[in-house]
Amino acid sequence: MWPTACDTFLYASPNGLCGAEWTRAACSFELGDLPVAWQVSARTRPDSALAEWNAYFTASLPHEALTDFLLALDARTEPAFSFGGPEAVVAAVCAQGWARDIDRPHTAALAPGLSAGISLEEVPPLVRDADPRPGRFGWQAWAEPVVGDQYLWCASFSSSVPHDLVAIFASSLSSPHPVQRSCLPAGVEGQLTVVRPGADRQRRARGAE
DSSP states (O other): OOOOSSSSEEEEOTTSSEEEEEOGGGTOOEETTEEEEEEEEEOSSTTOSSOSEEEEEETTSOHHHHHHHHHHHHTOSOTTOOOSOTHHHHHHHHTTTOEEOSSOTTTEEEOGGGOEEEEEEEOOTTOOOSOOOTTOEEEEEEEOSSTTSOOSEEEEEOTTSOHHHHHHHHHHHTOOSOOOOSSOOTTOTTTSOOOOTTHHHHHHHHHHO
16 A cells, blocks of 8 residues: 555556655755645555655656656556666757767766756755665756756755656656647746747748749
């Protein structure tokens, strides 16, 4: 029986090894002064009361990245087992045009324009993991369209989250392919390219004239 973190809405995988819980209503804790909205967990056994690892996401995180992370997690038969090392995460975003941090090229990367980043850092307080030792490191991701302003969203992965799963999240997050949005968040002017519906068809029609 899966215990919930906050007695809120919980989705559990059919094999009982993974779960995703909507925690925002319970105000569990914050990342970057933003309330955590989703907590995703994995266990080694369905009857285990202790999650092997946890990942936390604030509400404005691009849903494509969270969806791809959940689909990859659902496809695994052993969600608590890690494949590969931290280089896979940095390589995933650099393949999409991000740049390695000059001081930490193997554990940190930044988006063009420095509007977002991902790095291997000491995990924030309240981020839970099966390994209770202090000073553990896990992947942290964030968007900060204007340096020094409020974060747009944050994500935190505890130290035992498999690097290859984080790499899938990172690859989806850094993808340059267009996505549909009904409105744009504040503070992203100049950071995003907006394509109006039908604009591509109109350009092709003009080119055929």
